[in-house]
Every structure is written in C-alpha cells, then in structure tokens.
Amino acid sequence: MSGAGNAVIFAGDDPGDETTLLDILDHVLNQGVILRGNVIISLAGVDLVFLGLDVILTSVETALKHMGAALPPAK
Amino acid sequence: MAAELKNDRRVLYLYGITESRPRDLPELIGVDRFAPVEFIDCDGVFCWISRVSADDFEESLERNMENLDWLAETSVAHQRVIAAIARQTDILPTRFGTVFRTQDSLCKHIVKRVPGLKKDFGRIKGADEWGVKVFSIQPAVSTVSKVRSGKDYLQAKAAMLPNRRSKPAARGDLIKFERALESIAAETAPVGNVSRGQRGLSFQASLLVKRSKRKRFESLLEKFARDWAQDRRIECTGPWPPYSFVSRPADKLRAK
Secondary structure: OOOOOOOOEEEOOOOOOOOOHHHHHHHHOOOOEOOOOOOOOOOOOOOEEEOOHHHHHHHHHHHHHHHOOOOOOOO | OOOOOOOOOEEEEEEEEEOOOOOOOOOOEOOOOOOEOEEEEEOOEEEEEEEEEHHHHHHOHHHHHOOHHHHHHHHHHHHHHHHHHHOOOOEEEEOOOEEEOOHHHHHHHHHHOHHHHHHHHHHHOOEEEEEEEEEEOOOOHHHOOOOOOHHHHHHHHHHHOOOOOOOHHHHHHHHHHHHHHHHHOOEEEOOOOOOOOOOOEEEEEEEEEEHHHHHHHHHHHHHHHHHOOOOEEEEEEEEEOOHHHOOOOHHHHHHO
16 A cells, blocks of 8 residues: 555554554454354353354454444455 | 442453463453453463453353454453463463353363363464465556546456456466465464455465574565565564464364
C-alpha cells in the first residue's frame, strides 16, 4: 500500500507493535494444545470446559461484520 | 467489569504448560485483567493459570465470544501472558478458552498426558512461530480512467484483482517461495482462519523456526521481497508462541 514493496514488513509480538488484531486472532485462535474434543465438556472425572474453534471463528466473523470491519468473506 | 469481586465461582483459565519455572518472570495479569497469573506444579510440569469468573468464562463464554470487544481484549491478554512466559522458557500454549473447574481436575488431566506433552516439548524446543503473508500489490483504482460504460469499468476492475487461477509463472514463484520456507522451517502449518479474506492476500502460512535459523529465515524473506518489489509485498509477524504447532489431531484424541 505504501509502495515500499521492496522490504519485508516485520512486526513483533507486542500488541503495542504494528501487529494487527487480525494477526493476533489468527495465531491465538489457530490451535493451542487441545485437551479434549471440540465441545464444552463437563465430565465427572475431569471438569474441563472447552469451546470449539469453529464456534470462536464464526463468532469473530459475525462480530467483525457487525462492526463493519474490513473482513471480506473468504470467497 | 471483571475487576469487581463478584460473589461468583472461580475457575482456572489455563494459558499453557512449561517444563521449567522461569526465574525472572514479571508479575502477569490474566485474561480478566484482574487476577494474577500463577503456576501450579503438576508432578514436575508447570501449568500457568489465573482464576477467572465462572460466569464470564464458563457459562457466558460462548456469548462473550460474539462480542468483538471482549474477544479482542481477552485474546490480546491471553497472548500477552503466553508471550511473556515464552520469552523465558519454552511453553506449550493451550487453546484459547480452556478452563478447568478445580486444581485437582487440572492436574489429573495433565499428568495423564505428560508423555505426549514431552514429545511436543521436544518439537518446539528453541523454536518460535512466525506468520508469513504475501500480498499482491494492486494498482490504484484511479487507473480506471478511460471507461465509457459499466461493463468497461467492471472489466478493468476485474483485470486488477488478483487472479487465483491464471499466471502459472506467478504461482510457480509462490510455490518456490513456499518450498524455500519449508527448507528452513522445522514445520509449517496452515493459518489464517480469521484473516484469510484480506484483500490481495495470495499466500499465508505459519512456520516453526528454530532460533538458530532466524537469520537465514529473515534473509530469505528479504531476498524474495527484493525480487518481488514490483508485484508483491511480504508481511512477517512474530515471534509468536508456537500456537499452531502443539495440537494433536482431534481423531487421535478421540481414538484414545
């Protein structure tokens, strides 16, 4: 965009840096250690709650659309 | 909002797991921007947690996720905690939104998985995650000046959009780029569930790069950026904790 197409744009991991929220969400929500399946679980032995990634991503896209943020549909 | 001590139940929000306990870790504040981050020693594996409201992170988690302000603040806070620990020691970050009800259930669960976790520690040892994106540089819209009809305009505009199927030579360049990255990275993973719709984006990947290879990695990006100066722009973000390289396929888990 700036025309400075001859340099790599590097951004660090500090949120105060140039990293955009999209990048943070991309990485933070990408994976991580999955401890159990993909739904909210509350078993007798292991009381673990986990929300599936798909739900999160759908929510992100919905929320961005509501805000009119720049997130064109994937296709 | 979460700063007030509501009389509600607390649950343990898990950020990640480390094999050692960093000595100079500054005090960290958790995802609710209130409770401090603590560690729990589960049989020699350290689980990094903070105590959060069950209301916000269990019952209403799904609803909260639909609130972008909440999601943005919480995921940035999540990232800050994990990145701060990652600067000092290798960490296996847990998936966003993983909450345990009790310390006992957390430890029980983790201890059972220690052998698998050890393998993952071996894979991510001394490595960081990096995000690489390639964008096509698009001509300014003002170049569409000689249009006489709507059809002309649409045709001119279509010509400017990145064409995914045409230009095999251009795609060949991207494949070359991808291969070069793969030769340096310990592993690669798809990324971009959130940002894949960005305009002009023609390539995106997440890479696990050993710190000893960081210079080579940066030189490679710079070389391609120079070669592509007219056509493409490369964006690189990182170092990230290895979010994209620590998960076991769900079917393996289910098979257990």
